[in-house]
Amino acid sequence: MNVRTSAVLLILTASAATAAAQPATAPAVARPRAIPKPGMIDRSLIEDVNAMDEPNLVAVFAYIPLTNQPAALAELLTRDHRGLKRYADKLNRDMKAAGGVTDWDHEVCAVLVDRFETVSDRSGLPDKKRMSIINECILSRVVSFAELMIKRNQ
Numbered sequence: 001m002n003v004r005t006s007a008v009l010l011i012l013t014a015s016a017a018t019a020a021a022q023p024a025t026a027p028a029v030a031r032p033r034a035i036p037k038p039g040m041i042d043r044s045l046i047e048d049v050n051a052m053d054e055p056n057l058v059a060v061f062a063y064i065p066l067t068n069q070p071a072a073l074a075e076l077l078t079r080d081h082r083g084l085k086r087y088a089d090k091l092n093r094d095m096k097a098a099g100g101v102t103d104w105d106h107e108v109c110a111v112l113v114d115r116f117e118t119v120s121d122r123s124g125l126p127d128k129k130r131m132s133i134i135n136e137c138i139l140s141r142v143v144s145f146a147e148l149m150i151k152r153n154q
Contacts, residue, residue, distance in 0.1 A: 038062030043145050044104035045069055051090035052083035070104055074111035078119075081126070084112075088130040091137050098151035100141035109137040 041062055049057045057076075064072050077084045091109070094101050101109075112134055116125055125131065143151070 036063055039064075040066050042066065042069060042104050044102045045073065048073060048087060048090065048105070048108070052077075052080070052086050054083060070107040071111045074108045074115060077108070077112060078115045084126055085130060088126065088133045092133050094148060094152070095133075095136065095140055097154075098143045098148045100143040101137050102145050102148060103142050104145075105137060106140075106142055109134045113138060 038059070039062055041058055045061055046055075046058055049055055049061070061069050061072065077087055087108075091101055091105060094105070116131070119125065126134075
């Protein structure tokens with residue numbers, strides 16, 4: 001054995017002894033994720049879930065980013081036919097009272113129309129009256145929430 005080989009063996013033996021003397025590391029403990037904090041809610045959303053007779057949903061929507069809330073409500077309405085019926089009736093009342101709907105409701109209706117256009121099972125679609133109301137809302141003028149409240153209370 002030459003000097004170089006014996007030096008390498010000596011180093012390997014020393015490092016193996018050092019590694020054996022150290023205790024094994026404990027497995028990593030999973031840390032709980034931070035609890036998310038609720039965010040903002042649009043006033044129109046509060047009106048809409050109350051019209052659907054589901055006011056407790058506001059708490060759930062608080063965890064959805066404000067920009068995604070109209071699409072999330074529309075997605076819910078495609079699955080909740082009773083809620084969709086009540087929402088369409090609320091839209092109809094708003095159209096009659098104020099001559100339009102809020103920009104929030106415009107966005108919800110646009111997403112609803114898009115969802116209903118792409119559905120393959122036509123049995124889940126709302127009746128023609130409700131679909132007509134939703135389509136009219138897209139074409140109607142946009143009114144501010146404050147203007148809607150004033151017109152509604154006259």
